Amino acid sequence: MSESEVQAGAIVIVGGGHSAAALCSGLVAAGRGAQVHLVCEEAELPYQRPPLSKSFLKGPLEALQPLRSEAWYAEAGITLHRADPGVAIDRQRRVLRLRSKRELGYAGLVLATGARARSLPQFAATIAGLSNVAMLRGAADAARLRGQLHAAQHLTVLGGGFIGLEIAATARALGKRVTVLESAPRLLQRSVSGELAMHVLQTHRASGIDLRLGVAAGEFVIEGGRLASLTVEGKGEAVELLVLAIGAAPEQALALAAGLECDNGVIVDACQRSSDPSILAIGDCASFPLHGSGRRTRLESVQNANDQARTALATLLGRDEPYRALPWFWSEQGGMRLQMAGLMPLDGVRHRRAGPSPGSFSILHYVGEQLLCVESVNAPLDHMAARKLLEAAASPAPALACDPAVPLKAHL
Numbered sequence: 001m002s003e004s005e006v007q008a009g010a011i012v013i014v015g016g017g018h019s020a021a022a023l024c025s026g027l028v029a030a031g032r033g034a035q036v037h038l039v040c041e042e043a044e045l046p047y048q049r050p051p052l053s054k055s056f057l058k059g060p061l062e063a064l065q066p067l068r069s070e071a072w073y074a075e076a077g078i079t080l081h082r083a084d085p086g087v088a089i090d091r092q093r094r095v096l097r098l099r100s101k102r103e104l105g106y107a108g109l110v111l112a113t114g115a116r117a118r119s120l121p122q123f124a125a126t127i128a129g130l131s132n133v134a135m136l137r138g139a140a141d142a143a144r145l146r147g148q149l150h151a152a153q154h155l156t157v158l159g160g161g162f163i164g165l166e167i168a169a170t171a172r173a174l175g176k177r178v179t180v181l182e183s184a185p186r187l188l189q190r191s192v193s194g195e196l197a198m199h200v201l202q203t204h205r206a207s208g209i210d211l212r213l214g215v216a217a218g219e220f221v222i223e224g225g226r227l228a229s230l231t232v233e234g235k236g237e238a239v240e241l242l243v244l245a246i247g248a249a250p251e252q253a254l255a256l257a258a259g260l261e262c263d264n265g266v267i268v269d270a271c272q273r274s275s276d277p278s279i280l281a282i283g284d285c286a287s288f289p290l291h292g293s294g295r296r297t298r299l300e301s302v303q304n305a306n307d308q309a310r311t312a313l314a315t316l317l318g319r320d321e322p323y324r325a326l327p328w329f330w331s332e333q334g335g336m337r338l339q340m341a342g343l344m345p346l347d348g349v350r351h352r353r354a355g356p357s358p359g360s361f362s363i364l365h366y367v368g369e370q371l372l373c374v375e376s377v378n379a380p381l382d383h384m385a386a387r388k389l390l391e392a393a394a395s396p397a398p399a400l401a402c403d404p405a406v407p408l409k410a411h412l
């Protein structure tokens with residue numbers, strides 16, 4: 001380790017995504033920027049990931065949107081290590097080793113390594129080499145997919161989750177023929193109510209997307225470095241371009257190799273501490289205790305990345321401020337802006353509130369008299385009001401909350 005890299009109180013953040021950038025901002029505001037090393041696998045400065053499946057795919061004029069400029073990091077005194085991932089943690093010496101063999105000593109280490117797009121076992125070894133198969137997680141994937149998409153007439157998407165549906169809607173808006181194959185009997189099974197999933201299904205079908213549910217795709221025929229066809233319901237279907245959008249897995253390899261407890265993510269307590277209290281984990285890679293539920297979970301959302309960065313900041317500054325943020329999420333699919341706030345109860349009662357324009361609405365989920373979750377379609381003001389209501393644990397009676405003549409925020 002070189003002299004200059006052993007700083008008193010050095011904070012090393014591994015991962016250059018949303019949570020890492022949010023933590024950098026917090027540390028700078030706390031006057032600790034000069035002690036921070038940000039270690040990035042990617043060459044880019046931390047950037048907005050959500051546009052990658054939406055506006056970024058539309059054309060070469062759409063640029064990456066950095067979360068902070070290079071000058072900002074320089075001014076803040078943050079040392080950036082780009083395209084130089086962390087490869088090993090020596091917990092005894094409190095040192096992170098980078099691919100370049102450089103070693104960074106830390107007083108606090110924060111794992112913000114995100115998640116990786118899942119592959120299929122039959123593709124795991126060959127995917128990078130198949131010229132017409134794509135997955136989407138980072139900027140390089142998105143740039144490759146954009147080129148492939150513009151050259152293709154027909155896109156097949158495997159997986160009817162948020163990212164698959166966003167890509168499908170973007171491709172459709174570009175005038176492509178689009179097929180989506182989902183093995184579950186409905187869309188977005190783990191994330192939204194059946195009522196919202198049905199609305200999403202009907203809207204995509206009405207836009208001309210061939211969306212098939214409950215279909216298993218098998219037998220992938222590879223010819224000349226391309227995926228030539230796949231079998232759907234026993235019938236071979238030619239493939240021009242395939243996107244695998246079958247979910248993401250936490251990036252926990254570094255933590256596992258260092259002997260940290262992991263189980264679908266790096267296990268952390270409510271203050272983001274891993275099983276080694278000098279190492280924290282935040283964002284998509286962290287499995288955390290979900291406040292008030294008695295279970296742990298992992299969330300893949302910008303909200304969770306930003307809010308867990310705030311919790312980690314407090315922990316690094318010596319204050320325990322357990323993570324209790326309200327979960328919320330958004331997705332844009334063609335003309336639909338979907339926004340969810342709160343956690344959907346399995347046994348809730350649903351009430352529908354009409355939105356401000358035709359086709360816009362919110363679904364309010366109650367258990368007993370308590371409002372627990374609100375899903376909105378093209379009703380951003382209702383979503384914002386719902387977040388405030390849920391944060392305040394306020395519960396207007398359903399008949400009042402669903403009166404479209406009264407703004408939802410009036411019930412605060």
Ligand SMILES: Cc1cc2nc3c(=O)[nH]c(=O)nc-3n(C[C@H](O)[C@H](O)[C@H](O)COP(=O)(O)OP(=O)(O)OC[C@H]3O[C@@H](n4cnc5c(N)ncnc54)[C@H](O)[C@@H]3O)c2cc1C
Nearest residue numbers: 015017018019041049050085086113114283284300301302
């Ligand atoms: C295409 C797409 C669209 C999305 N759309 C939405 C949306 O509309 N709304 C929403 O709320 N959320 C959306 N998300 C999810 C959201 O982007 C993530 O939840 C968020 O980025 C998580 O932040 P993070 O910091 O945990 O991980 P990431 O932002 O994924 O950053 C992790 C970073 O760590 C790097 N890394 C991994 N291992 C190492 C290592 N060993 N050394 C150094 N660096 C490493 C990775 O390369 C990556 O740059 C989307 C995600 C994707 C991929």
